[in-house]
Amino acid sequence: MPRLSVWFIHASLIYLLTGFLLGALMLANNGVEFIPSAWALLPAHVEFLLAGWIMQLALGTAYWILPRHTRGLARGSAELGWLSFGLFNLGVLLAASSGLLSGAFQFAGRVLEVLAAGLLLALIWPRIKAYGA
Amino acid sequence: MPLLTRLWIKTALVYFVLGLLLGILLAGQSAGIIRLPVQGLFPSYIHFLAVGWISQLIIGVVFWMFPKYSQQKPRRSDALGWVTYVSLNLGLALRLVGEPLHSTTQAAWAGWLMAGSALLLLAAGVAFVINTWGRVKEK
Numbered sequence: 251m252p253r254l255s256v257w258f259i260h261a262s263l264i265y266l267l268t269g270f271l272l273g274a275l276m277l278a279n280n281g282v283e284f285i286p287s288a289w290a291l292l293p294a295h296v297e298f299l300l301a302g303w304i305m306q307l308a309l310g311t312a313y314w315i316l317p318r319h320t321r322g323l324a325r326g327s328a329e330l331g332w333l334s335f336g337l338f339n340l341g342v343l344l345a346a347s348s349g350l351l352s353g354a355f356q357f358a359g360r361v362l363e364v365l366a367a368g369l370l371l372a373l374i375w376p377r378i379k380a381y382g383a
Numbered sequence: 384m385p386l387l388t389r390l391w392i393k394t395a396l397v398y399f400v401l402g403l404l405l406g407i408l409l410a411g412q413s414a415g416i417i418r419l420p421v422q423g424l425f426p427s428y429i430h431f432l433a434v435g436w437i438s439q440l441i442i443g444v445v446f447w448m449f450p451k452y453s454q455q456k457p458r459r460s461d462a463l464g465w466v467t468y469v470s471l472n473l474g475l476a477l478r479l480v481g482e483p484l485h486s487t488t489q490a491a492w493a494g495w496l497m498a499g500s501a502l503l504l505l506a507a508g509v510a511f512v513i514n515t516w517g518r519v520k521e522k
Binding site for chain 2 (some may be wrong): 251252253259262263265266270271273274275277278280281282299300303304307342356
């Protein structure tokens with residue numbers, strides 16, 4: 251597994267844990283109230299699990315497992331891959347910042363997520379190919 | 384394919400169907416076609432699809448296909464895998480019972496079912512991450 255995929259997948263596991271922790275706090279609090287403002291955690295819970303966990307795991311696994319280039323760099327530009335990783339995670343954190351930062355930061359977070367995903371899709375797109383191609 | 388993976392994937396498929404059926408019930412209630420005896424099913428609908436279906440399918444495939452932890456313990460710990468499987472599915476089942484009953488009746492015991500469900504789901508996430516972390520490694 252390439253180092254970039256290790257980082258993508260480890261980050262996705264951290265988001266899984268964090269997202270489950272936030273969800274568990276809200277669910278338990280809904281049954282037996284102990285944090286009156288727990289529902290403020292909902293945007294971060296959703297963002298961490300949908301983007302941070304599921305999407306990021308898919309991106310990291312695709313970068314690892316799709317057929318490699320037969321000439322040149324096996325998985326394309328590593329720099330672009332790392333840029334995608336950095337932008338995506340900054341995007342997730344900003345998009346999850348509802349209640350902490352103004353709406354402009356959540357907007358910027360979504361834009362960064364799309365840019366990051368676009369970069370990684372550009373890297374893996376030519377690796378989706380027929381046998382021997 | 385290991386036994387746990389078969390269980391995870393088949394259970395994920397069951398949740399997929401149950402999630403879609405819950406979606407029908409909720410849409411029918413919104414349209415006034417169906418009158419449900421309980422409230423508060425929407426979170427279960429979302430979590431059946433996002434956790435019971437998609438996440439559980441991912442967990443099963445990761446347990447099966449990710450790099451070996453070691454030659455002696457290729458999938459690290461079956462015990463942690465079972466903890467993940469049982470906690471996740473018991474947690475989702477408790478949620479399906481506790482949350483609508485709490486929304487409808489405000490019964491304290493139903494609230495405690497939700498708290499139990501929260502602990503079980505969190506335990507499932509922790510067990511899965513512990514068992515998987517060391518298998519995500521450079522070749």
